Amino acid sequence: MSGEVRAGAPRAWVAALLWIVVVAGVYYGSGRLGLLAQIVVGGVRVTPLWPPTGVAVAALLLLGLRVWPGIAIGQALVVLSISHWHPSWAGLGIVVGATVAPVLAWLLLRSLRFRPQLDRLRDGVSLVFAALASMLVSASVSTLILLAEGVLPAGNYWEAWAAWWTGDAMGVLVITPLVLAGRYVRLPADAPVLRWAELMALLGATLGVMVLATHSSLSVLFLVFPLVIWAAIRFQVPGAAPIVLMISVLAVVAAIRHEGPFAHHGVAATMFVLQALNGSAALTALLLAAVITERDNTHRMIAEACAGLAEVVARLAPDEVADRWPGAKDD
Numbered sequence: 421m422s423g424e425v426r427a428g429a430p431r432a433w434v435a436a437l438l439w440i441v442v443v444a445g446v447y448y449g450s451g452r453l454g455l456l457a458q459i460v461v462g463g464v465r466v467t468p469l470w471p472p473t474g475v476a477v478a479a480l481l482l483l484g485l486r487v488w489p490g491i492a493i494g495q496a497l498v499v500l501s502i503s504h505w506h507p508s509w510a511g512l513g514i515v516v517g518a519t520v521a522p523v524l525a526w527l528l529l530r531s532l533r534f535r536p537q538l539d540r541l542r543d544g545v546s547l548v549f550a551a552l553a554s555m556l557v558s559a560s561v562s563t564l565i566l567l568a569e570g571v572l573p574a575g576n577y578w579e580a581w582a583a584w585w586t587g588d589a590m591g592v593l594v595i596t597p598l599v600l601a602g603r604y605v606r607l608p609a610d611a612p613v614l615r616w617a618e619l620m621a622l623l624g625a626t627l628g629v630m631v632l633a634t635h636s637s638l639s640v641l642f643l644v645f646p647l648v649i650w651a652a653i654r655f656q657v658p659g660a661a662p663i664v665l666m667i668s669v670l671a672v673v674a675a676i677r678h679e680g681p682f683a684h685h686g687v688a689a690t691m692f693v694l695q696a697l698n699g700s701a702a703l704t705a706l707l708l709a710a711v712i713t714e715r716d717n718t719h720r721m722i723a724e725a726c727a728g729l730a731e732v733v734a735r736l737a738p739d740e741v742a743d744r745w746p747g748a749k750d751d
Contacts, residue, residue: 469591518558558588601657601661
């Protein structure tokens with residue numbers, strides 16, 4: 421037995437190291453993608469949607485606290501790529517803040533008995549709370565460091581802080597459910613063809629509505645919400661999460677280019693409208709999908725309990741069941 425334990429320990433360490441490398445690579449890759457959509461707020465470049473925070477929280481939920489070095493390594497690579505690979509104490513502080521925030525989110529979710537399946541309303545509410553609360557750390561640490569370095573003017577501090585915080589929080593609300601849905605929930609392979617056609621039609625309709633809304637001078641972004649509700653009711657998290665991601669990405673692109681409803685607004689107003697849309701879409705999809713999933717699970721449990729009770733009654737009194745089962749006439 422002791423030999424087996426000693427042999428298993430190196431394998432566990434190798435597996436942990438491999439997962440750390442994978443997390444670091446995915447974090448860095450998502451960070452580079454996030455940097456493609458930057459906006460200047462208070463003299464500081466921030467991303468309205470920062471995918472690495474969602475990747476980090478999902479990695480901790482799926483793989484445990486052992487992969488936190490991967491988050492730190494990935495963030496360090498992102499910071500170094502921005503600073504032309506010149507390390508600094510300010511960059512180190514940003515790495516620490518970006519690592520602590522997802523770990524804090526993980527601890528909060530554990531204390532709230534969060535289930536990654538997202539099959540209860542309390543799971544959706546817990547994820548929202550953890551995202552908003554934990555990302556206060558990364559936003560505060562990063563902006564305070566930039567303020568101390570003189571990069572961020574004091575008069576623009578709160579504007580930049582709010583943009584940083586919402587960008588990190590939106591990363592969790594948009595990306596984490598998508599990753600968790602891909603891990604825990606899948607549409608059945610034998611689903612009817614019409615079911616798959618409905619999903620494809622939903623994705624196409626969302627793309628069409630968002631293209632129209634982001635290229636129109638009218639403020640018609642609200643037209644996407646019936647589609648978000650449709651996805652959450654019919655497909656729960658697996659269908660709603662991609663819809664929210666599509667909405668967020670297209671809205672961010674339009675905001676950066678100052679197109680459509682973002683054309684005649686300042687930076688503060690643009691960020692407010694953008695994050696209001698992203699947050700509302702993510703909250704609607706996440707909470708409604710959790711409610712529908714919880715309802716379906718309850719119905720299934722009731723049906724299984726009724727079937728089990730009928731079987732027990734049939735074994736105890738088979739003759740009486742035949743005569744007095746609901747629908748049978750009394751003598």
